Amino acid sequence: MAPALHISIPNASVATPAEGKPYTVYHIVLQLPLRKHEIRKRYTDFTTLHTELQSQTGSPPPAPLPAKSWIRKTVNNDSLTEDRRQALEKYVKAILEDNDPKWRSSSAWRAFLNLPSGTSTLHSNGSLSPTSRRRGSAGITDPNDWLEAHRDLKSHINAARQQLKSRDSAQSAQNQHALSADAKASLVRAAANIEQLDSGLRSLTSKQGNEAGWGKRLGDGEIRRRRDLVGAARKEVEGLEAVLRSAAPARSNQTSAPSASAAAAPEAKADLFRGASKPSGRVLGGPLKETERTRELDNSGVLQLQQQVMREQDEDVMSLGKTVSRLKDMGIMINEELELQNEMLGILDQDVERHQGKLDVAKKRIGKIS
Known part of the structure; x- marks a missing residue:
């Protein structure tokens, strides 16, 4: 959803x-x-x-x-x-x-x-409404809209994969929580797209779809190919969900338990392809071993913590942007100063050549006198 x-x-x-x-x-x-x-x-x-x-x-x-x-x-x-x-x-x-x-x-x-x-x-009663009239309970039946939704699906899957990869290399538990939440949101959007795509294919091959003329736009071979695309995407999402449920390696525990994190890495990679069973209990989307900062927080508190961390990251990015802007201004000033120095060196070079010519004339005259 x-x-x-x-x-x-x-x-x-x-x-x-x-x-x-x-x-x-x-x-x-x-x-x-x-x-x-x-x-x-x-x-x-x-x-x-x-x-x-x-x-x-x-x-x-x-x-x-x-x-x-x-x-x-x-x-x-x-x-x-x-x-x-x-x-x-x-x-x-x-x-x-x-x-x-x-x-x-x-x-x-x-x-x-x-x-x-x-x-x-949102509807006025709090329920969700789809953004396209063709994306209702019958799914996406227009062939062009279907391909557009499939591109969106692939972008969500790629985003989740990159976020999980960044989570594994994060330096703190807070960053791991934030990246896990982002990956979960991407996977939820991908799962919603998969349901729409699958429902659209079922509508295309149904009796009502054939009577409406939807199935005439695509051949049987193309429909089978699109079903294979949906199946492959579903397997990718299930594998990434399994990796999401696995514990991200905490940097603070690497020195005390290096063998455990080393053993978890190949298992997470294997889960990406074979899937994993859904764990029981509360899942926060981050490491299974909670930190002192998140231990006493409920889901709402963890969400607020993630929002606070993201605001801090935004402030750091703004500060970095200002620093880069200042460096750019300094670079422009240095470039202007270098151009001025080059002009002065050119003038000096011309003066040296002019004086050298005068010295050569003086030497010739001295040679004639002697």
Whole structure:
């Protein structure tokens, strides 16, 4: 099952382009269980979305779009900006929480929020709704959509594999917990894609699918090939889930028990291909032996700890980015100084050549006198 999506517009700002007049942008925050993403849209983007939603669905969204003001401007009017921000937030939340999923299932809505094909949004009663009309209980029946979903599936599997590989080389238990949670989320998305792909193939070969003309788009050989792709992906996901359930080697225990970590590595690699039985008890997604920091935490506490670690990592990345920017500025200044020194050396070289010519003339004259 794909992760649920929550949306809000907490603030707005004024953008000043190099050419043109300043304008107001609204910060749209998309909140997932372990990640937060922000996009910025102008009021004209909302009006375009509103027009496309009506064109694609045949009916206006459940909440009205705030009217455009021809006299006042949001750039220099804070109260108008705040009123429009609240109205726009109510507008997008109404689309997200309405019982009818036709607006949030449209391509205009997904393109507006830059949503991937596997993202789901919430009904008003808390249940999940698919992002594509063709991805319902019958699965993905369109051949092109099926291939697109399969590419998404492979990307999720590759992401989980890389995250598990990074988990094994992590230097601390906190990083191992965070990478295990990311790998688990990727595997959950991959499993949801597998179910959609498998359901779509079953619909293509069913009696109702043949009567609807779905099965006529693909031959029997192509359907068998796609079934093999789904089966291979399912085995990969099961193997990666087995590796996820295995204990990641803790760096603090390597000196005291090197033989145990060395023995666990080949077993984890073997589990990737043969699978493993589901363990009993609570699974946090990290090492089986908990640390002092996570021992007293429940699942919610571990999730908060992971979010805190990710925020710290984001701050470190921002600090590193500032350092790199300063180094870049220093490199530009050094390059400019070197160019200036090269010009001065060129002038000096010309002066030396000029004086050398004068010395040669003086030597000839002295030779004639002597």
